[in-house]
Amino acid sequence: MKGLILSGGKGTRLRPLTYTSAKQLIPVANKPILFYGLEFMKEAGIENIGIVVGDTRNEIKANVGDGSRWGVKVTYIEQDAPLGLAHAVKISRDFLGDERFCMYLGDNLLKNGIKRIVDEYSRHEDHAMILLTEVDDPRQFGVAELKPDGSVKKLVEKPKEPRSNLALVGVYLFDSNIFTAVNAIKPSWRNELEITDAIQYLLDEGYQVTPSIVDGWWKDTGKLEDLLEANRLVLEDLKKSVKGEIAPSSTVAGAVEIGTGSRIVDSRLEGPIIIGKDVSIEDAFIGPNTSIGDKCFIRKAQVENSILLEGTRITDIGLKLIDSLTGRRVTIIKGAQKPESMSLMLGDTSSIWL
Numbered sequence: 614m615k616g617l618i619l620s621g622g623k624g625t626r627l628r629p630l631t632y633t634s635a636k637q638l639i640p641v642a643n644k645p646i647l648f649y650g651l652e653f654m655k656e657a658g659i660e661n662i663g664i665v666v667g668d669t670r671n672e673i674k675a676n677v678g679d680g681s682r683w684g685v686k687v688t689y690i691e692q693d694a695p696l697g698l699a700h701a702v703k704i705s706r707d708f709l710g711d712e713r714f715c716m717y718l719g720d721n722l723l724k725n726g727i728k729r730i731v732d733e734y735s736r737h738e739d740h741a742m743i744l745l746t747e748v749d750d751p752r753q754f755g756v757a758e759l760k761p762d763g764s765v766k767k768l769v770e771k772p773k774e775p776r777s778n779l780a781l782v783g784v785y786l787f788d789s790n791i792f793t794a795v796n797a798i799k800p801s802w803r804n805e806l807e808i809t810d811a812i813q814y815l816l817d818e819g820y821q822v823t824p825s826i827v828d829g830w831w832k833d834t835g836k837l838e839d840l841l842e843a844n845r846l847v848l849e850d851l852k853k854s855v856k857g858e859i860a861p862s863s864t865v866a867g868a869v870e871i872g873t874g875s876r877i878v879d880s881r882l883e884g885p886i887i888i889g890k891d892v893s894i895e896d897a898f899i900g901p902n903t904s905i906g907d908k909c910f911i912r913k914a915q916v917e918n919s920i921l922l923e924g925t926r927i928t929d930i931g932l933k934l935i936d937s938l939t940g941r942r943v944t945i946i947k948g949a950q951k952p953e954s955m956s957l958m959l960g961d962t963s964s965i966w967l
Contacts, residue, residue, distance in 0.1 A: 614735065615712050616659040616685075618650050619701050620719035621667030621692045635669035637719040638676055639840065639938075640922065642847040643887050643904050645676065646834055647719045651683045657731040659715060660685045663708040665701045667692050697805030699795040702787075711789040716808075718783030722843050724829030727784055733825060734786040740820040741791065741812060743768075744782040746827040754780035755809040757824060765822050770801065770809040779824075781809065782831050790820055837938055844920055845902040848885035857888070867901065889923070898933075906941075914945075 620637045637647040654662055662685050666673050670691060680687030690705050702709075702716065715731055734742045743765070745757050751772070758767045758776040768781070785808065794811040801807045816822050832843040851868040857875030859865060867884030871877065875892040882899045889907035899905070900917030910926045915933035924942035927934065931947065939945070 614659055614731065615709055615714040616654040616662035617702070617705055617709065617714050617716045618647070618654070618662060618664045618719045619698065619716065620647055620664050620669075620673050621695050621701065635672050636835070638669075638672060639834070640904065640906065640920065641722065641834065641840065641844045642851070643889050643906060646722060646843075647673070647677065648683075649722055650717050650719050651677070651680065651685065653723070653726040653728070654715070654717065655683050655685055656726055657715070657728040659731065661688075662686065663688045663690050663705055664719075665690045665692050665705060667695055695805075697800070697803075698808035699798060699806035699811040702791060702808070702811070703795045703806065706792055709789075713786065713788045716785045716787065718833075720834045721783035722832045722834060722847070723782070723784070723827065724831070724846065729828065730784060730786065730825050734823075737823070738821075739786075739823045740788050741815055741822045742786040743812065743822065743824055744784045744827050745779045745824050746782050746831050747778050748780040749778075751775040751778045751780055755807075756780055759824065763824070765812075765816060765824050768809040768813045768816070770807045782827050783833060785812075790815065794818075838936075840938065841902070841918060841920065841936060844904055845918065848887065848902055848904070851885040851887060853884075857890075857892070872907070900933075900935075 638645040662680060664673065664687055666689055674689060677687055688708055690708055692701055692704060715727065717727065730742065730744055748754060752775060753771065755768060755770045756772055756775045756777055757765055757779045760766045791811060794814040795806060797814055798806060798810040812822055830846055832839050834840045834843050851870055853868050854870045856873040857871040860878040862879045863877045865882045869882050869884040870887045872888060872890035874890050875888055877894045879896045880894050883901055885901060886899055886903050888905045891907055892905055892909045895912040897911045897913060898915040902918040903916055905921045906923035908924050909921055912928045914927045914930045917933060917935045919934055919937040921939050922941045925939045927945045929947040930945060
């Protein structure tokens with residue numbers, strides 16, 4: 614079985630950060646989201662992987678390379694414009710050939726990976742398998758309506774009046790019949806070839822499409838709140854690991870991972886927290902569910918439930934930074950007046966005076 618990871622798209626819901634960085638490379642627990650997908654593929658026994666790339670192709674290629682660090686072979690498939698998931702399948706035909714394949718959306722995260730569903734699909738002759746989970750607001754997703762016997766009745770993309778609360782998770786398994794479907798459908802009102810329409814075509818033509826309910830949590834990390842929630846969920850399983858230095862004047866509670874070359878002085882850490890390499894934290898409070906990238910500097914500040922990318926500097930701000938995402942090399946420093954609280958999403962190389 615081959616793998617297909619979709620890593621195009623503009624990431625408009627995470628701007629300004631995605632003006633300068635691919636959304637699939639934003640780290641969760643200090644690991645780019647896309648890397649989780651590659652690990653999931655390898656764990657499921659899929660070693661020949663195509664990655665569909667768009668405007669951020671150069672950054673994706675620079676970070677992933679040929680895939681050898683994961684023990685897989687990566688082929689890049691260029692998509693000129695984000696014209697839909699089914700369009701990504703369509704342009705990948707030469708790579709996929711007639712083999713069965715697993716398609717994975719590169720900005721999705723699943724607690725338990727994809728091995729179970731890949732193994733399940735491999736044991737049967739189904740033409741397609743879709744992964745489903747219950748959601749609070751199905752209007753934001755592709756939605757599946759099931760028959761009383763549990764088989765798939767109908768799929769609708771972002772319905773105004775959903776007939777169920779079962780959303781399609783960003784993992785799909787197909788055989789070569791999917792190419793007939795993607796070539797038969799027409800663009801939606803969004804001018805995209807929708808994968809839900811392609812799967813519905815398979816259903817209408819009598820092909821076997823089997824649903825499977827996700828085990829564990831799943832997150833689509835396309836928005837700030839979902840990205841922070843994914844970071845929190847991954848950090849729930851963090852194990853304590855201290856490779857840096859914690860001065861006696863500091864206190865640590867809960868699971869904390871500290872990278873080599875990092876130094877914690879006169880500070881309090883309340884995990885779960887992951888801290889990268891060569892980080893300096895002085896006279897600060899770092900609260901739960903926080904990921905701090907390499908080479909960050911934090912002094913006289915409080916940070917909680919946030920993701921700080923590499924090279925972020927926060928000094929003397931005198932208030933708590935919460936529910937925030939900072940780009941690389943962001944600077945946040947004290948200004949003439951002090952606000953009471955703040956929540957920020959900042960692009961690379963931003964500077965803020967508070």
